[in-house]
Amino acid sequence: ETGVTQSPTHLIKTRGQQVTLRCSSQSGHNTVSWYQQALGQGPQFIFQYYREEENGRGNFPPRFSGLQFPNYSSELNVNALELDDSALYLCASSSLTGRGYGYTFGSGTRLTVV
């Protein structure tokens, strides 16, 4: 059983640019959630995708957007990057039917905005 894989592992972007982060969910999981973890803080929920539809969203502006594909992999897109977007972005997959029972996290993508 494969886990959650994220790419790239590290990324440096310039303020105002756009970025796409990718996540492959664990086998058998149909739900993907994205979290932002700023330095020294706990992860904050960005949004969740289930069956290619957004299934919930945290307190993040619309320039944070996402996609889920038929194979349940997912992308996180951030437009008009700001310095405060510098963080570790974590992807977690789960089975919606077993929600609350298992969230598998990837190792994250560390984004630095300069």
Next chain:
Amino acid sequence: AQSVTQLDSHVSVSEGTPVLLRCNYSSSYSPSLFWYVQHPNKGLQLLLKYTSAATLVKGINGFEAEFKKSETSFHLTKPSAHMSDAAEYFCVVTFLTGANNLFFGTGTRLTVIP
């Protein structure tokens, strides 16, 4: 509103002594509670979970936690600390409704002194 409070930002123990990491939650619904561990530059690993079954939950690596509804607490314990336990620990709550996103505490950094 749902929230999690980790009472200590940093805990330091000697190797071989007990570990206690404190967590209190606030919830209007029946929660599921988790403890995750994050080693430096790594993703999040699930230590244990409470999902309305037994109130004393055993996890990996000798950790356990007790759900106390009357105290709204879910403290993490381990009888004897090991050097490899040094990491950041997050108490997490979720609810089996809606997007069931995870609400993270701010984390407790555990240092183990040889």
